[in-house]
Amino acid sequence: MYSNRWAHALLSTGLLWFLLAIAFAPANKIYQQGLVALLWVPCIALAWSARACLGEAWRGQRLLFSLLLLLALWASISLLWSHTQEPDREFKRVLYIAFFVLFFPILADAKPDRVMRLMQWAGVGLGVAALVSMIKFFGVQHHAWLARVEGVGELSHPILGAYVIGVAVIWTLLWPPRTKPLQVVWCLALLLGSAFVVMSQSRGAVLALFFTIVALPIWWRHRRAFYLSAAAVVVAVIGFWLMEPLMMARGSSYRPEIFEAALKMIELHPLTGLGLGSEYNVVVADGTRFDHSHNLFTHIAIELGVPGMLLWAGIWLTVLWQAWRVRETDFGRGMIGIWLFSTLAMQFDAASLTGSPRAEWFITWLPIGLASLLVWARGEVAPAVIKSRVPLNQ
Template identity: 45%
Template sequence: MYRTKWMQGILWAGLVWFLLGIAWAPTNKIYQQGLVLLLWVPVLIATWSARRLLWDIGRFNPLFCGALLLCLLWAASSMIWSTAEAPLRELKRVLYVVLFLLAFPLIQAARPEVIGQALRLAYIGLSLAALFSFYVFYVEPLRDVGVRISGIGQLDHPILGSYVMGLAVVWGLQFIPRNALGRVCWGGLLALPIIFIVLGQSRGAAIALLICACSMPLWAAGRQSWFIAGLMALLAIIGFVVFEPWVMARGVSHRPEIFLESLEMIGRHPWLGLGINADYLVVTESYPHGFAHSHNGFTHAAIELGIPGLLLLAGVWFFAAVIAWRERSSLEGRLLLSTMLVASAALQFDAASIWGAPRAEWFLIWLPIGLALALVTKAVGVVGVKVRANSEQRANDE
C-alpha cells in the first residue's frame, strides 16, 4: 500500500506541510491538524504494508536503528515515573515522533527523489517567509530594525526561527543552479534567511551557519565549496564589526551557570531522571527566578531521562553522523550532514524541547534523524538491487 501513487502523494504533501506549515500555517492548531491528516494517519495506515522494509532497515544498520528504538522505548517507559501533569499525553507525543520518523523510509523506498525536492521547496518557501516576516514585523507597524524579529507562523521565536532559517540556508547551498541568471536569483533568496538570522540577533544560529559553511570544503569537493566558505567567513567578520554592540551586549547569557546547575540536577536523579516532559527550573545565582529548560538538548535529555536516556540519544546522534559522513558524496548525504551540523550547534546553545508537539525544535532533533533513516533505506535498496543482479547473473551462468 505504501508504494501506491495516492499514498505517496499524501505522504509527500505531509512532509511539505511539516516543512512549510511551520511558517505559513495560520495557527498552530491548524498546523498540528494538518500533520494528523497528512502524516500521522497515512503513516499509521501504510506501516503494516512496509513491515518487511522496516525489518530489512533494522537488519542493515542495527546500531543506529537499535539505539533509536531503545531511545524511544526508554522515553515512553519514563511516563511511569514522570512528574508531568498528564503522562499518557506524553506517550502520545512519543507516538507522533515514531510516525514522523517512519514517514521517511516509506517515502524514500517508493520515491527516492521526493525528500530532496521537498527540502528544495522548503528552502524557497522559508526564504519567502523571511521576506514576508520583514514586512509584517518591521514595515507594517514601523518598528526599528534593532528590535529582534518575530517571524510569521510558528517562527515567532527569534532564536528558534533563526535556526530554522539557518537550515533553509544550508539546504539552499546544496541546490545552487548552474546558469548565471539562476545563481543570481538563488543568491537573492539565500540573502533573505541570512538577513532574518541577523535581525533575530541569534548568535547561536549565526555560529551554527558559519561552522557549516566554513566546513564545506571538508565534505563537499569543488571550488564552489571554498568560495562559499570564504564568503561566509568574510560576511561573519563584516557582521561582527558592524553589529559588535548587539553581539556583545548580552554576554554569555548565563550559559555557563545554566550548564553547571544542569549537571547538579542530573546528579540528583542520575538513572531515571524526572521523566518525559517533566517541568523543572534551572535556578542560578544570577537568575533566581529560574530558566524553564537547560538550553542544551543533551543536558535536557539527561534531566528528563537520566544518564541512560542521554547515552541513547547521543548514540542515535553519533550513528546518524556516521551515516551522513559515509554518504557525503551524495546529495542526500550532504543534505543530512549540513542539517546535522546546524542542529548540533543548536542543541548546544538553545533547543531543549525534544518530546513536545511538532514545532521548530523538531527541525533540529527529529528531522535529521528522519533524513538518516531515509539514507539507510536508500542503502538497503542499493544492496537489494545488487543481490538481485548477482542472483540473476548466477542463474544465467548456470
C-alpha cells in the same frame, strides 16, 4: 499501495505541510491538525503496504533504529516516576515521533532524491517566509531596524525561528536545483534566509550557520566549498565589525550559569532523571529561574538521566557516521551539513525532545528522519526487495 501516485502526492503534501505550515498556518492548532491528517494518518494507513521498504530501512540502519527503540523504551519506562500530570499524553508523543521517523522511508520509497526535491521547494518557501516576516516586522509593524526580527506563525520566537530558517539555508545551499532559472530563485531564498538569521540577532543560530559553512571543505572536497567557506569568513568579519556592540550587548545571557546549575540538577538524579515530561526550573546563583536548561543534552539528562542522554548521543553520532560514509553523494553532503548545524544549535537554546511538533523538531527529529534514508543514498537496493515492490498487475 504506498507507491501509487495518490499516496505519494498525499505523503509529499504531509512533508511540505510539516516544513512550511510552521510559518504559514494561521494557528498552532491548525498546524497540528494538518500533521495528523496529512502525515500521521497516511503513515499509519500505508505502513503495512510499505513493510518491505521499512524492512530494508531496518536492515540498512539496524544500529540507528535499535538505539531509537531503546530510547523510546527508556522514555516510556520513566513515566513510572515522572511528575507529569498527563503520562498518556507523553506516551502518545513518543508514538508520534516513531511514526514521524517511519514516514520518511515510506515517502522516499528507496529514492532519497524525492525528499531532496521536496525540501528544495520547502527551502524556497521558507525563504519567502523570511521575506514576509521582515516586511511585516519592519514595514507593517514599524519596528526599529536594530530590533530582533520575529517570524510569522510559529517562527515568532527570534531564536527558534532563526534555527528553522538557518537549517533551511543549509539544506538549500547543499541541495541546489540543476536548472538556471530555478537557481536564481534558489539564490534569492538563500539571501533572504541568511538575512533573517542575522536580523534575528540569535547568536546561536548565527554561529551555527557560520561554522557549518566554514567547515564545508572538511566533507565536500570541491572548489565551490572553499569559495563558500572563504566568503563566510569575509562576511562574518564585516558583520562583526558593523554589529559588534549589538551582538555583545546581551553578554553571555546566563548560558554558563545555566549549564552549571543544570549539571547540579543532573547530579541529584543521575540514573533515572525526573522522568519524561516532568516540568522543572533551572535556578542560577543569583536566583534567576529558567524553565529549561537551554541545551538539549543537559535537558535530556535532567528528564531521562545519564542513560537517556547516552542513548541520544549514540543516536546522534550514528547519524553522523552513516552520513559520513556517503559524503560523496548529494544526499550525504546535505545530511552532514544539517547534522552539524543542528548539533551547534542545540547547544544554546533547544530543550525539547518529545514535545509536540514545533520548531525544535527541525534540528532534532527531522535530521533523524532524513538519516533513515541514508541506506539508499548510494542507490544500492537489494534486487529481492525491488522485486517485492512490483505491483501485482505488472
